[in-house]
Amino acid sequence: MKNPNIVILGAGYGGIITAVKLQKSLGVNEANVTLVNKHSYHYQTTWLHENAAGTLHHDHTRIPIKDVINTSKINFVQDTVTEIKPSEKRVMLENGDLMYDYLVIGLGYEAATFGIPGLKEHAFTIGSINSARLIRQHIEYNFAKYNNEADKKEERLNLVVGGAGFTGIEFVGELANRVPQLCREYDIPREKVRIINVEAAPSALPGFDPELVEYAMNSLEGRGVEFKIGAMIKEVTENKLVFEKDEQREEIPTNTVVWAAGVRGNSLVEQAGFESNRGRTPVSDDLRPAGHDDVFIVGDCALLINEETERPYPPTAQIAIQMAEQTADNLTKLVKGDKHLEPFTPDLKGTVASLGHKDAIGVVFNDKKLFGWSASAMKKVIDNRYLLKLGGPGLVLKKGKLNFFQ
Amino acid sequence: MKNPNIVILGAGYGGIITAVKLQKSLGVNEANVTLVNKHSYHYQTTWLHENAAGTLHHDHTRIPIKDVINTSKINFVQDTVTEIKPSEKRVMLENGDLMYDYLVIGLGYEAATFGIPGLKEHAFTIGSINSARLIRQHIEYNFAKYNNEADKKEERLNLVVGGAGFTGIEFVGELANRVPQLCREYDIPREKVRIINVEAAPSALPGFDPELVEYAMNSLEGRGVEFKIGAMIKEVTENKLVFEKDEQREEIPTNTVVWAAGVRGNSLVEQAGFESNRGRTPVSDDLRPAGHDDVFIVGDCALLINEETERPYPPTAQIAIQMAEQTADNLTKLVKGDKHLEPFTPDLKGTVASLGHKDAIGVVFNDKKLFGWSASAMKKVIDNRYLLKLGGPGLVLKKGKLNFFQ
Numbered sequence: 001m002k003n004p005n006i007v008i009l010g011a012g013y014g015g016i017i018t019a020v021k022l023q024k025s026l027g028v029n030e031a032n033v034t035l036v037n038k039h040s041y042h043y044q045t046t047w048l049h050e051n052a053a054g055t056l057h058h059d060h061t062r063i064p065i066k067d068v069i070n071t072s073k074i075n076f077v078q079d080t081v082t083e084i085k086p087s088e089k090r091v092m093l094e095n096g097d098l099m100y101d102y103l104v105i106g107l108g109y110e111a112a113t114f115g116i117p118g119l120k121e122h123a124f125t126i127g128s129i130n131s132a133r134l135i136r137q138h139i140e141y142n143f144a145k146y147n148n149e150a151d152k153k154e155e156r157l158n159l160v161v162g163g164a165g166f167t168g169i170e171f172v173g174e175l176a177n178r179v180p181q182l183c184r185e186y187d188i189p190r191e192k193v194r195i196i197n198v199e200a201a202p203s204a205l206p207g208f209d210p211e212l213v214e215y216a217m218n219s220l221e222g223r224g225v226e227f228k229i230g231a232m233i234k235e236v237t238e239n240k241l242v243f244e245k246d247e248q249r250e251e252i253p254t255n256t257v258v259w260a261a262g263v264r265g266n267s268l269v270e271q272a273g274f275e276s277n278r279g280r281t282p283v284s285d286d287l288r289p290a291g292h293d294d295v296f297i298v299g300d301c302a303l304l305i306n307e308e309t310e311r312p313y314p315p316t317a318q319i320a321i322q323m324a325e326q327t328a329d330n331l332t333k334l335v336k337g338d339k340h341l342e343p344f345t346p347d348l349k350g351t352v353a354s355l356g357h358k359d360a361i362g363v364v365f366n367d368k369k370l371f372g373w374s375a376s377a378m379k380k381v382i383d384n385r386y387l388l389k390l391g392g393p394g395l396v397l398k399k400g401k402l403n404f405f406q
Numbered sequence: 407m408k409n410p411n412i413v414i415l416g417a418g419y420g421g422i423i424t425a426v427k428l429q430k431s432l433g434v435n436e437a438n439v440t441l442v443n444k445h446s447y448h449y450q451t452t453w454l455h456e457n458a459a460g461t462l463h464h465d466h467t468r469i470p471i472k473d474v475i476n477t478s479k480i481n482f483v484q485d486t487v488t489e490i491k492p493s494e495k496r497v498m499l500e501n502g503d504l505m506y507d508y509l510v511i512g513l514g515y516e517a518a519t520f521g522i523p524g525l526k527e528h529a530f531t532i533g534s535i536n537s538a539r540l541i542r543q544h545i546e547y548n549f550a551k552y553n554n555e556a557d558k559k560e561e562r563l564n565l566v567v568g569g570a571g572f573t574g575i576e577f578v579g580e581l582a583n584r585v586p587q588l589c590r591e592y593d594i595p596r597e598k599v600r601i602i603n604v605e606a607a608p609s610a611l612p613g614f615d616p617e618l619v620e621y622a623m624n625s626l627e628g629r630g631v632e633f634k635i636g637a638m639i640k641e642v643t644e645n646k647l648v649f650e651k652d653e654q655r656e657e658i659p660t661n662t663v664v665w666a667a668g669v670r671g672n673s674l675v676e677q678a679g680f681e682s683n684r685g686r687t688p689v690s691d692d693l694r695p696a697g698h699d700d701v702f703i704v705g706d707c708a709l710l711i712n713e714e715t716e717r718p719y720p721p722t723a724q725i726a727i728q729m730a731e732q733t734a735d736n737l738t739k740l741v742k743g744d745k746h747l748e749p750f751t752p753d754l755k756g757t758v759a760s761l762g763h764k765d766a767i768g769v770v771f772n773d774k775k776l777f778g779w780s781a782s783a784m785k786k787v788i789d790n791r792y793l794l795k796l797g798g799p800g801l802v803l804k805k806g807k808l809n810f811f812q
Contacts, residue, residue: 137543
């Protein structure tokens with residue numbers, strides 16, 4: 001009997017953890033495991049907002065795949081997936097194709113722009129190392145231009161973030177730290193620069209405890225962030241954003257709109273013919289879509305209902321990592337001939353949102369609320385535990401957030 | 407008798423050294439000395455190419471005026487000169503005007519674009535802290551954009567420098583050091599990036615010893631600089647440069663053209679009615695224009711013929727500093743009632759052109775040629791001696807180039 005081919009698509013949280021666990025649980029004589037990824041590196045999506053603001057260098061956020069994958073055990077193919085063909089058990093790449101016996105889809109998210117005119121064309125999204133450093137450079141370039149032009153264009157200094165959810169709030173927190181540095185660098189008075197957060201829902205951080213939301217907004221407003229809550233973005237152009245609030249239209253002159261208000265699963269998943277809702281495919285509790293026993297979906301492309309809340313589990317790193325661990329266990333069973341798969345049982349440890357380097361809010365350990373330094377420290381502990389899982393203590397020392405007291 | 411008003415326009419090499427010397431040689435009861443400058447800082451024009459390339463931060467290049475001027479002895483007015491009215495002995499500023507008894511004009515250079523179509527609109531010039539950091543950011547932004555765009559635009563990675571004179575050569579030397587860093591930062595293969603120097607004259611570094619020119623070109627070509635010598639720039643647009651060489655036209659796709667091939671004196675000087683040639687006013691050997699005994703011109707706006715070579719002294723920092731020292735001495739005499747002024751006698755110590763951090767060429771001490779590390783070290787010695795003159799040992803420690811062995 002030939003060794004089964006296991007193909008893992010994507011080296012985000014879901015894909016890379018699946019691969020790292022499989023390289024421990026399966027021998028090279030048991031299966032051929034191949035990890036496919038567009039870049040030669042894995043990156044921590046949850047840190048990209050810091051790279052985009054310019055408060056953390058992107059080399060801190062990315063990790064060469066070969067640093068955590070033993071390529072004598074796992075094949076690594078650097079290529080871009082163009083199509084998944086489940087009926088042929090085949091994946092098409094830009095420069096080749098791969099046959100699989102088992103497929104793990106960990107292709108992550110895309111921005112969902114909900115048809116808002118101009119958003120797709122003119123707004124930035126924080127989706128990758130490349131897009132994050134472009135945002136950083138775009139902001140800096142506009143500060144440099146503003147400083148140097150005779151006819152000062154205020155749209156260069158109005159930084160607008162669409163969405164006050166988790167990512168939007170974390171990003172404005174970093175911007176609030178970054179802007180004073182940029183003002184010093186480019187000799188621009190701080191009061192000329194606006195950081196504006198536009199949120200359609202009636203509250204920032206929908207779903208968070210109101211006390212934490214208030215703490216977060218106070219912290220951010222204290223550092224100069226303006227909130228437009230209950231404000232629907234109507235249009236984005238090259239140099240303005242239009243929103244409507246209380247039936248009034250308002251325009252903000254800006255050439256920097258960062259859209260952090262909606263994500264969807266990867267389009268390749270729906271193009272492959274899997275049932276899906278915005279690129280998220282309903283999966284059974286062993287993370288397989290109905291009718292596809294050879295396919296596992298982990299992370300943002302998987303749609304699984306939390307029975308307690310009757311809502312889907314959110315597309316977070318925490319869930320993706322746990323899905324990946326379960327999938328690696330189940331694949332190991334299948335390869336070893338055990339058809340009895342274990343269900344995915346998430347262990348929700350809480351959520352901490354950073355508000356910039358020294359501040360954060362969160363809920364951990366069954367509804368314990370955290371604020372300020374303790375929340376910020378907890379956030380770093382969570383990040384470091386992930387690195388420990390991914391690459392051991394060496395990786396924590398190399399890429400960890402060890403600046404607890406700075 | 408009232409104390410005479412001495413007004414110094416510009417805090418470049420000429421203006422600031424005049425002010426620093428006067429604050430030592432004249433008491434507050436002898437004259438009112440006022441220094442006018444657009445910015446709150448002096449900067450070293452000869453280092454700007456490093457700021458523009460991104461190899462040196464501009465804060466290293468600029469020095470707060472209040473760090474070297476004692477404002478209990480010298481008035482400092484931060485404003486922009488809009489007009490000089492010699493007949494009224496008055497200087498108009500954007501936000502006021504000043505009467506003078508003696509005027510020192512140290513207004514520096516502007517780019518001369520010789521009517522080449524598109525050059526003024528689309529090329530950058532290295533003229534100030536603001537314009538230098540804009541060039542740095544422009545280059546970085548284009549690297550970031552190139553990395554992130556699906557349809558890669560090669561004009562983003564072709565860096566064209568117009569002119570292989572002193573400044574042009576020093577700038578491509580810095581770019582040759584900077585580009586590999588940028589390639590690492592933005593994941594771009596080095597071979598995709600071109601650094602192209604276009605020079606109309608039949609040789610690079612016209613006027614330099616041919617052996618030094620050859621050394622310089624070899625050093626730069628070895629680090630990937632392409633030279634187009636004897637090539638006339640015909641046109642610059644938003645995304646290309648056209649030149650003609652050997653009666654052939656050639657186009658380079660580029661959105662980064664830095665013009666380093668021509669300077670002229672400040673236009674305000676000719677607008678004031680002084681006789682002038684490209685903004686440089688002929689001055690007698692005591693640096694006063696004919697018919698204006700109350701005006702001294704130092705630095706790039708002064709046109710003085712070197713009788714040995716029968717050519718004008720070049721607009722260099724070295725000459726500007728020596729002119730300023732002589733002018734401060736002569737003003738001191740005038741204020742103290744001595745009408746017998748001393749002539750300016752330049753002491754040419756040589757010239758060293760940097761080719762990047764570790765390399766340089768130069769001629770010093772009566773035609774001694776220098777290459778490589780020794781020339782590079784000499785360049786730093788010259789820079790540090792200037793700082794010593796300007797602000798004493800403390801300033802050398804703070805802003806000096808002390809990295810001889812790195």
